[in-house]
Amino acid sequence: MRTLTTTIALAVLLATPIVGQSRLHLPAPLDIYSAGDHHTDAGVALNAAGEYSGMVGRVQLSDGAASATCSSAGCALSYPTEATATWADAGTTVRVGIQDVNTSTGFPDGTFDVYHEAIGTDPAPSGRLLMETGTKTITAGDIVVLIITMTTRASTDQVNPDRMTAGPWRGFYGFPYGVANTGSPAKTFNGTPFLIEFDDGTVG
Numbered sequence: 727m728r729t730l731t732t733t734i735a736l737a738v739l740l741a742t743p744i745v746g747q748s749r750l751h752l753p754a755p756l757d758i759y760s761a762g763d764h765h766t767d768a769g770v771a772l773n774a775a776g777e778y779s780g781m782v783g784r785v786q787l788s789d790g791a792a793s794a795t796c797s798s799a800g801c802a803l804s805y806p807t808e809a810t811a812t813w814a815d816a817g818t819t820v821r822v823g824i825q826d827v828n829t830s831t832g833f834p835d836g837t838f839d840v841y842h843e844a845i846g847t848d849p850a851p852s853g854r855l856l857m858e859t860g861t862k863t864i865t866a867g868d869i870v871v872l873i874i875t876m877t878t879r880a881s882t883d884q885v886n887p888d889r890m891t892a893g894p895w896r897g898f899y900g901f902p903y904g905v906a907n908t909g910s911p912a913k914t915f916n917g918t919p920f921l922i923e924f925d926d927g928t929v930g
Contacts (some may be wrong), residue, residue, distance in 0.1 A: 769808020770906055772820075772876040772917075773884040777909075780834065780873030781917035782827055784903030785930045787866045794924035796824060796840050797861035803842070803872065804854040804921040806888040811850040817880025818846035822855050824862050824922075825871040833911050834871040846883055854923075864930065866920075871905065872920035889916040 770779045786795055795801070803822055823841025825834045840860035844851040851874065862871060874887050889904060904917020922930040 733807050735783045741812060756928060761854060767852050768850035769888045770908060771884055771886055772874070772908070773879060773921060774883075774908075775876060775879050777907050778834070778873050778875040779889060779904070779906045779918045780825075780871050781834070781888045781904055781919055782834075782869065782904050782913075784867050784869055784872050785864050785922070787864075787924075788929040791928045792868065793924060794865055794867040794928040794930065795863045796857060796922060797839075797859060798857050798859065800841065800923075800925045801857045802854050802923045803857065804923070805852075805872075805918055807852040808886045808888040811852070812882055812884040813846055813850040815846040815883050817879045818874050818876070818883040820851045821884055822851055822874045823857065823860070824864075824874075825873055827869050827871055832913060833905055834873055838875075839843040840867050846880065851885060852887075864924075869901070872918075872922070873905070896924065 747837070803824075805822070821838055823838045823843045825838055827833070827835065828835045838860060839862040840857045841853040842858050844855075852873050862870075874885070876885065880894065889906075902917065904914040906912055906914060906917070924930065
């Protein structure tokens with residue numbers, strides 16, 4: 727599990743650009759994107775409707791690509807899980823996908839542009855998930871939220887996405903940072919890391 731976490735940490739949403747891309751990142755004012763001073767590194771339990779865990783950052787694309795599209799035509803998101811899920815009730819729904827950032831708050835805007843959806847009778851959502859609905863074209867450097875959300879919950883179902891401390895990789899302007907809601911929205915140094923495999927094989 728830690729091997730996957732480390733691989734993703736080095737591959738996705740890093741504030742330090744890959745070779746050939748500008749080191750100058752100028753997002754909105756820092757107070758919007760400030761993550762606070764939380765240095766923990768642990769999984770998070772999502773066990774109520776509306777709870778989520780994710781990571782906000784600037785997407786860097788492999789091979790210097792200018793843009794890439796994520797859709798049901800082959801795009802996949804990968805993320806690690808901390809523990810075995812409690813996953814059995816058809817009344818539970820989890821979505822994993824990409825949202826935009828609310829530029830006034832720095833939190834997810836609540837609308838999935840592209841996503842995979844699982845219900846309690848499907849395999850528990852973890853690892854590598856193919857996108858099923860929507861489409862999202864991302865230009866190198868775009869700020870997005872990669873996120874897992876429990877949209878409905880029944881019985882005792884629970885999923886446990888892993889989180890990693892983003893602090894060591896955060897750039898001067900504060901990316902990436904974690905977002906979570908397990909009762910109230912919060913920004914933290916630790917968030918669920920993701921790897922994006924776009925439709926054409928580009929990695930972000």
